[in-house]
Amino acid sequence: MAISREENTKRNPSxxxxxxxxxxxxxxxxxxxxxxxxGLEMIEASGGKLKRGTIYVTLQRMADKGFVESRxxxxxxxxxxxxxxxxxxxxxxxKIYAAREAYTKALNNTxxxx
Amino acid sequence: MLTENPKQEIKHLLAEIEQLKxxxxxxxxxxxxxxVGRAVTLFExxxxxxxxxxxxxxxxxxxxxxxHKFINGCIGAKxxxxxxxxxxxxxAFVRTKLVAVENAARDxxxxxxxxxxxxxxxxxxxxxxxxxxxxxGLLGIVVKISKALFRDAQRLLSRQRIRKPPGTRWLQxxxxxxxxxxxxxxxxxxxxxxxxxHFDALNKGRNFKARWISAxxxxxxxxxxxxxxxxxxxxxxxxxxxx
Numbered sequence: 264m265a266i267s268r269e270e271n272t273k274r275n276p277s278x279x280x281x282x283x284x285x286x287x288x289x290x291x292x293x294x295x296x297x298x299x300x301x302g303l304e305m306i307e308a309s310g311g312k313l314k315r316g317t318i319y320v321t322l323q324r325m326a327d328k329g330f331v332e333s334r335x336x337x338x339x340x341x342x343x344x345x346x347x348x349x350x351x352x353x354x355x356x357x358k359i360y361a362a363r364e365a366y367t368k369a370l371n372n373t374x375x376x377x
Numbered sequence: 378m379l380t381e382n383p384k385q386e387i388k389h390l391l392a393e394i395e396q397l398k399x400x401x402x403x404x405x406x407x408x409x410x411x412x413v414g415r416a417v418t419l420f421e422x423x424x425x426x427x428x429x430x431x432x433x434x435x436x437x438x439x440x441x442x443x444x445h446k447f448i449n450g451c452i453g454a455k456x457x458x459x460x461x462x463x464x465x466x467x468x469a470f471v472r473t474k475l476v477a478v479e480n481a482a483r484d485x486x487x488x489x490x491x492x493x494x495x496x497x498x499x500x501x502x503x504x505x506x507x508x509x510x511x512x513x514g515l516l517g518i519v520v521k522i523s524k525a526l527f528r529d530a531q532r533l534l535s536r537q538r539i540r541k542p543p544g545t546r547w548l549q550x551x552x553x554x555x556x557x558x559x560x561x562x563x564x565x566x567x568x569x570x571x572x573x574x575h576f577d578a579l580n581k582g583r584n585f586k587a588r589w590i591s592a593x594x595x596x597x598x599x600x601x602x603x604x605x606x607x608x609x610x611x612x613x614x615x616x617x618x619x620x
Contacts (some may be wrong), residue, residue, distance in 0.1 A: 303570045315567065315593065316600030320608070323562040333562075344542060344572035345565060 280328045284361050285321050288312060290330060290352050290360040299349035301336070322350060330356030387423070390416040475583030543575045543591050547598045559605060567597055 282290070292308050293300060302322065306313045313321075325331045332353045336347045352360070390412050397409040545566070551564040571594035578587040 279475075279512055302566055303569070303573070315570070315597035317604060319563045319566045320604050322566075323559070326562060343576055345544075345569040347569040347573060348566045 279362075280355070280359060281328070281330075282330065282363050285313070285317075286325050286328075286330060286358060287363055289321065289325065289350075289355050290316075293331070293350065299334075299351045301347050301349060302316040302342070303347075305350075310368070325356070329353055330359065387416060387419050390419070542572050544571040544594065544598070547595075551598075551602065552604075555605065563601060563605065564598070567594065567601060570594070571597075 288309065292305055296308070299350060300308075302318050304317060306318055306377075322331060322333070325332060330353060331350050333348045333350045336349055337344055382600055388522050394409060397405045397412065454597050548560070548564060551560050555564070571590070572579065574590045574594075576588050578584075
């Protein structure tokens, strides 16, 4: 699902993938939970910030950028319905998130001194 | 007080008087005097009793009218429970009145056979009312059983009906219009969540919640399809400008 770094660079000439607020929120939740999460769990954990109609579009975009990785839930017994998808933050996603956090922190500090 | 059968006694006295009139002896004259005296007393008492009974009958006629009004109200009542409640009220009312009639008859000293007709009619009415109540009780049981059977049949039918899991049609639709990658990454997880929540609600017996979930996910699908179309359109516009 994740695209290569070359392809990402081709799409984004600066070489640094951009992370929106919603994407940062999702990565933050994945880091906080310290485990893989279902889309539905994220909706519930976001407290209304994420919606059923938009979360998977965002997750798909994040997977395209390489921020998250996903897999189908393992099933030991035969169950009804389509298997759900588990998401976890990728290494790139964690790095970009950390950089974004540092950037935001630095910007806030600068504003405080100004 | 009147005897048990004053009419009969008066008849006997009259016959005796006629006999005594034919054989004119001093003993018969004494007996005749006594018989006439007794007959006069009986006539007076009889007359008084009839007057009392008349007033009784008039009084209880009004009771009867009230009871009839109750019965008519019951028959005309809308709804089973309302009817049943009214019948219960009526039975209680008739029972009270019957007791009152019997007590009044005993206290006033009116001979039972004169008022017995009125009392008897009240008794019959009470029996009818009680029968009606019983039949309504039976009807209630029948209604309950029918409702339970209908519910079971409905449940059985809903179980027997084979239905596609929710979201299947949406998936078929999106598979036709969108790339397999988009379907796999965006639409299938929505359908999976939909089915998960829907079946979870059904397992807990919350049918209305399951319907509500379906409504919400239908909206989510519409929103996602719209959003995806918008994104594709924007990408296409950007690609045109980039050349």
